[in-house]
Amino acid sequence: MTREKIYKGIAxxxxxSISKAYLYTRRQVSISHHEISENETERExxxxxxxxxxxxxxxxxxxxxxxxxVGEENSKxxxxxxxxxxxxxxxxxxxxxxxxxxxxxxxxxxEEISKLANILLSAKDDYMKERYTDIIDVKNRVIRNMKRxxxxxxxxxxxxIFAHELTPADTIxxxxxxVQGYATDTGGTTSHTAIISRALRIPAVVGMKVISxxxxxxxxxxxxxxxxxxxxxxxxxxxxxxxxxxxRYQAEQTRFTKFVxxxxxxxxxxxIEITSNIDFIxxxxxxxxxxxxxxxxxxxxxxxxxxxxxxxxxxxIEEYTHIANVTFPRTVTIRTFDLxxxxxxxxxxxxxxxxxxxxxxxxxxxxxxIFKTQLRAILLSSTKKNVKIMYPMISSLDEVRNAKIILDxxxxxxxxxxxxxDKDIKVGIMVEVPSAFMLADEFAKEVDFFSVGTNDLTQxxxxxxRGNELISGMYQQFHPAVLRALKWIIEKAHNNKIKVSICxxxxxxxxxxxxxxxxxxxxxxxxxxxxxxxxxxxxxIHYRDARKLVExxxxxxxxxxxxxxxxxxxxKNITLEK
Ligand code: PEP
Ligand code: MG
Numbered sequence: 001m002t003r004e005k006i007y008k009g010i011a012x013x014x015x016x017s018i019s020k021a022y023l024y025t026r027r028q029v030s031i032s033h034h035e036i037s038e039n040e041t042e043r044e045x046x047x048x049x050x051x052x053x054x055x056x057x058x059x060x061x062x063x064x065x066x067x068x069x070v071g072e073e074n075s076k077x078x079x080x081x082x083x084x085x086x087x088x089x090x091x092x093x094x095x096x097x098x099x100x101x102x103x104x105x106x107x108x109x110x111e112e113i114s115k116l117a118n119i120l121l122s123a124k125d126d127y128m129k130e131r132y133t134d135i136i137d138v139k140n141r142v143i144r145n146m147k148r149x150x151x152x153x154x155x156x157x158x159x160x161i162f163a164h165e166l167t168p169a170d171t172i173x174x175x176x177x178x179v180q181g182y183a184t185d186t187g188g189t190t191s192h193t194a195i196i197s198r199a200l201r202i203p204a205v206v207g208m209k210v211i212s213x214x215x216x217x218x219x220x221x222x223x224x225x226x227x228x229x230x231x232x233x234x235x236x237x238x239x240x241x242x243x244x245x246x247x248r249y250q251a252e253q254t255r256f257t258k259f260v261x262x263x264x265x266x267x268x269x270x271x272i273e274i275t276s277n278i279d280f281i282x283x284x285x286x287x288x289x290x291x292x293x294x295x296x297x298x299x300x301x302x303x304x305x306x307x308x309x310x311x312x313x314x315x316x317i318e319e320y321t322h323i324a325n326v327t328f329p330r331t332v333t334i335r336t337f338d339l340x341x342x343x344x345x346x347x348x349x350x351x352x353x354x355x356x357x358x359x360x361x362x363x364x365x366x367x368x369x370i371f372k373t374q375l376r377a378i379l380l381s382s383t384k385k386n387v388k389i390m391y392p393m394i395s396s397l398d399e400v401r402n403a404k405i406i407l408d409x410x411x412x413x414x415x416x417x418x419x420x421x422d423k424d425i426k427v428g429i430m431v432e433v434p435s436a437f438m439l440a441d442e443f444a445k446e447v448d449f450f451s452v453g454t455n456d457l458t459q460x461x462x463x464x465x466r467g468n469e470l471i472s473g474m475y476q477q478f479h480p481a482v483l484r485a486l487k488w489i490i491e492k493a494h495n496n497k498i499k500v501s502i503c504x505x506x507x508x509x510x511x512x513x514x515x516x517x518x519x520x521x522x523x524x525x526x527x528x529x530x531x532x533x534x535x536x537x538x539x540x541i542h543y544r545d546a547r548k549l550v551e552x553x554x555x556x557x558x559x560x561x562x563x564x565x566x567x568x569x570x571x572k573n574i575t576l577e578k
Contacts, residue, residue: 002219002233007211009183011228012194015203016246017180018239021219021232022159023212024170031106031143036098044098048105051145056085058141059169066172070199073325077168077192080131081138084116106146113139134192137167155179160223162215168192175200181223183230185212195322198284205230258577259532262539266517270543273523274535275330277503281319283528284326294330296525297390297451297503298323300337300374310337310370316377324381331386333451333501333525334378335430336364336371338392341456355465360393365402375410382422389425390451395433400446403427430503432456437485444496451525452489454504458482476559477506483562484554487519494520501525511566513537514573515553518546533576540574 036044063078084090090112097108117135155161160181161174171182171193182197187206197204203225215221215232222231222242226249231238265271275296278284303311303319311319323332340359351357364371378389391403407427414421431437432453444450454477459466461481464474476482486502493500501523506512508527513534516524526534549569553562 004235004238005214005232007208007214007230007232009205009208009211009228009230010188011204011225012187012206013182013197013200013202013204013225015181015201015225016223016242016249017160017203018220018222018234018242018246019158019160019180020156021162021215021217021221022155022179023215023217024155024161024163024166024174025212026140026163026165031110031146032104033107034104036102036104038102041099041102044105045095047146048094048098048109051142052085052091054145055138055141056082058145059085062169062172065176066168066196069172069175070196071325073321074195074199077134081134084113084135084138085142090116106143109142110139113142133165133167137169141169160221162212162221164212166193168196171196171200175202181225182206183208183211183215183221183223185209255532259535262535264535264538266538266541266543266546268542268544270517272517272521272538273501274531274538275333275501275523275525276528276531277508277525278323278528281322284323293531295323295327295332296501296523298332298334300335301339304337304339310373313373313377316374317380320377320381320387324384324387328384328386331388333388333390333428334381335390335392336361336374336378339363341393355459361391361399361403362393364391365399365406368406371403371406372410375407376414379410379414379421379425380419382425383420385422385424387422387425388449389427390430390449391427392430392453393433393456394429394431394443395435397439397442397446400429400443404446430456431489432460432504434460434485437461437489440489440492441496444493444498447498449498450489450493450500452486452500452502452504454482454486454502454506457485457504458506461485477504477509478512478559478562478566480554480557480559480562482506483515483519486516487550487554490520499523508534510534510537510574511563511570514541514546514549514569515566517541517543518548518550536576537570537574545569545573 059078059082063075063082066075066078094105094109094112097112098105101108113135117132117139120132120135155174155177157178158180159177160183161179162183163170164184165186166182166184179202181202182193182204184193184206185208187193194204194206203223205223205225205228208230211230220233222234222238224242264274273294275294277297278295279299280302303316320334338360340357340363341355375389378387381387391400394400426448428447428449428451429436429443430453431440431450433456436443437457455466458464458475458477458479462474462476462479464471466475490500499522502516502521503525507516507524508530510533513524514537517538524534549565553565556562556565
């Protein structure tokens, strides 16, 4: 009996599959590098031109297949590979060298394309380094075609593919065989295998280091794209456990899809937008489950937290563009780094009072280099005109005005370079500090929208640390002061004809939904897990009743009274469908 073994890697595409493994080993491409005689040069050149033509044909096919399966944006890689083969200067250089140096076409081509690849490998930027493997992929394809070797061998349908490394083309081609998962030794969250498998909605785990040395074609395997694990030769009990997990996952998917196409409005037709809060790029899958709802708050801090340093411009562009594409035609509100406070600070400096310290916009304004890089990346991801910018922890008008000066500088730099971006990009602020709520009228004249961060607003309004267990009972999100502040903010915004959303956790609390609607909120950005419930509540009540409820609760002076009234309203009006 073979023993069950568990391997860990990086989860890059959600889902669970139980199936047979297919181990894909790519043969090493070898080239002959002997000298050739004068009358052999023409044959070598012809062989080279032929293999370029076959490779172009193959890549064009893969490109169209990829567009069909994962869309234009996720297929750009194949166009980039085709561009190399369509580069006449590059092709001419190879041909001239075959004639001059009298060496085989494979040898000269290998040398020339390796020069290109090595430039990328020496780049500081991780994104450029990743493009190195794309060029190596083109190199191997052309050399293989010189030898007329076939690329992908026969795979049984519904297998889980294991490989040391998969090129984007492998990933797309395998998907034709209804593959159930991908697991590779190499790769990270932004590798093309990751991006394509997410787009294909096939579970994938990458960065498994040595998995390809342990799995054999035909082995029974489980791939868990949530946990980033692969179970090799699972025991019966393990298979049963995963089957249950799979059923739960499928049920969860249905729970989301059931409400996707229904309009998000109250019984008396008041429209409310429900969007999602996203903390990690992996959560973007939820967005697809929610019928491509918009993203009301995309917290970018994870880019810093996961690396321990600020991400490069290229990394940010890649991530923001991906999110903008997945969300399109809905919008994504990208919040600039909100580091410090309860989140990690990008220095070793210790502060006595971090929540009142160097955090959010304060760090960005003190470090224009970091701020400008992020703003540039956001602007460059905004070409589809569905991206908004939001600043956290705003406490004074000067901060908004200074941020505007910096944003204008970045826009001018991009204009000089002729880069395209959304010139009318909307800019808003988080209202989460008492001074911002008190000056809401003035702020509303400076920005395009508000998003109320009730997590911090509650903390600062009540002077109760949001993370301190000792006083957690005092952290009251339904506190009358919080609700009155919310009402005030919404009124001031509407007086100035700008929209208001809520992105704090209060927006994800079912008892709060009627209150928010009654106050006139335009958008509720929720934790994706409660999306179906919040949508049902919106659809289950009358706006006129919610307004009456608000009128009443705003006369109360304790949280207990408000809570009790909100609960009665909920029990009377809402029955949730599971
Ligand atoms: C908030 O403060 O309500 C908010 C949404 O921001 P964060 O929780 O990231 O501080
Ligand atoms: Mg906050």
